[in-house]
Amino acid sequence: MTKYKLSAIALALMTSVPALAASQAESNGFVEDSSLDLFLRNAYMNRDYGDGEQDKAEWGQGAVLTYNSGFTKGLVGFGVDAFGMYGYRLDSGRGRAGAGGIDFFMIDDDGDVERDMAHAGAAVKARFSKTVLAYGDQRPVLPVLSHDDSRLLPEAYTGTMITSNEIDGLTVHAGRFHAQHRKSDEGRDSGGLRQIEVLGGSYQFNDNFRTALYASDVEDVLKRQYVNLNxxxxxxxxxxxxLDFSGYRTKQDKKWDNGEGARNNLWSLSANYAWDAHNVTLAYQRSSGDTGYSYGFYQNQGEVGDGGTTIWVANSFWSDFNAEDERSWQLGYGYDFTQYGIPGLSYNFAYIYGTDINMGNGERGGEREIFNQVKYVVQSGAAKDLSVRLRSSVLRTSNGYAADGNEVRIFVDFPIDIL
Incomplete structure (x- = not known):
């Protein structure tokens, strides 16, 4: 797991709800502590498959406007969070778009790719001391319920979330969500989620050691537990x-799993050494049990409903190296060009090799991926914080496990603070 990914996960665990660490006693008011942000994303993805599989490509422009109010003064403070999202299709890759591939936009009943997409949502919130209760449309970032923001527009969920920071260093989450808004569809309940319950928390023992423990129950689909030591x-x-250890234990519901009730254990152990502008990662990941790890959208059974990025393990790139019985190893490298006079420019590389995939026919499959990413973040001026990210992956498989492929992603993100 690369150093930047470790940092992102640690930050997400501690800051999944706006202003959650603040105390109600520190409230300046509903308007005084409010913020309004505009996030612009121009995204292009291309997947060039082998073995006769249909290639996929999409290009779009997205915009997400987010308003987070402060809390009213008093013993209990009240506020509102709201967002509006819009995506416009610039190119559909001459018939290479739609669900099952890139998934920027859905295909309509006539078989055409949607030209654009819009969605809005809001949540009301209340804060007592250092505990926040929110109900409505939210974008959770938890290891057992992580909304997908890896495409043009993000997923969203409708439900209730409690986030508490009453004890220094401890963040606790408890939530229940009953609707999922897919990243490529306008419908508030387009994800087909019946209900998901989440419970858990993270604790920062000191500046060096952090741990997390979470559990989820996706109704009629699966139950999952997660543990992390960092x-x-x-x-x-x-x-x-x-040093980072992340592990999942999953039991699939028999109603969803054709009466099987299969189980999966997925865990990874990584070591990242950073010096000067360099960092090197070594990681090992293991999947065991009756089936592979299921999350987000699972092709055979349908929607899981826990978010398209709910797999916080070391070897998650284009492939997640999470097939039945799969073992995988990673060698990664990262470089920060600041010391060469180019602050904001970084490069990351990873080579991941997976073996022992149970093909179900007595054969064992394998896969390997070469990952490269160059990213530049503008440091000052009118375009400050604008980032350009160029990512490529080369995926090769053996013994007919899956189709070979080459993937390219170009994302231009521009966050703008309006208020």
Missing amino acids: YVLPMDQADTLT
Whole structure:
């Protein structure tokens, strides 16, 4: 797992709800603590498959306007969060768009790709002390319910979430959601989710050691538990060694799993050593049990409903290396060009090799991926914080496990603080 991904996961665990760490006693008011942000994304994805599989490509422009109010003053503060999203299709790759591929836009009843898409949502919230209760449309970022923001527009969920920080270093989440808005569809309940319940938290013991424990229950689909241990060991001359363990245990519901009730265990252990502008990652990942790891949209059974990025393990790139009985190893490298006078420019590389995939016919399959990403973030001026990210993956498989493919992603993101 690369250093930037470890940092993103740690931040997400501690800050999944706006202003959640603040105390109600510190409230300046509904308007005074409010914010209004516009996020623009121009996204292009292309997947060039082998073995005769249909290639996929889409290009679109998205915009997400987000308003987060402050809390009214008093013992209990009240507020409102709202968002509006719009996506416009620039190109559908000459028939290579639609669900099952890139999934920027849905295909309508006539077989045509939708020209655009719009969706809006809001949530009311209340805060007592350092505990926030929110009900409505939300975008949770948890290891057992993580909304997908890897395409043009993000997913959203409708339901209730409690986030508490009453104990220093401890963040607790409890929630129940009854509707899922797909990233490529306008419908509030387009994900087919019946209900998902989540419970868990993370605890920062000190500056170096953090742990997390979460569980979820997707009604009539599956039950899942997650554990994470993360330790940062300071070295000489500001070097650091980061050790991370992440693991899932899943039991699928018999109603959803054709009466099988299959189980899966998926875990990863990674070590990241960072010095000067460099960081190197070594990781091992293991999937075991009766089936592979299911999340987001699972092709055989249909929707899972826990979000398209709910797989917080080390070897999750284009492939997640999460097939039945799969073992995978990763060698990763990252470089920050700041010391060469180009602050904001970074490069990340990873080679992941997977073996022992149970093909169900007595054969064992394998896969390997070469991942490259170059990212530049503008540091100052009118375009400050605008980022350009170029990502490519080369995926090759063996023994007919899946189709080979080459993937290219170009994302231009521009967050703008309006208020």
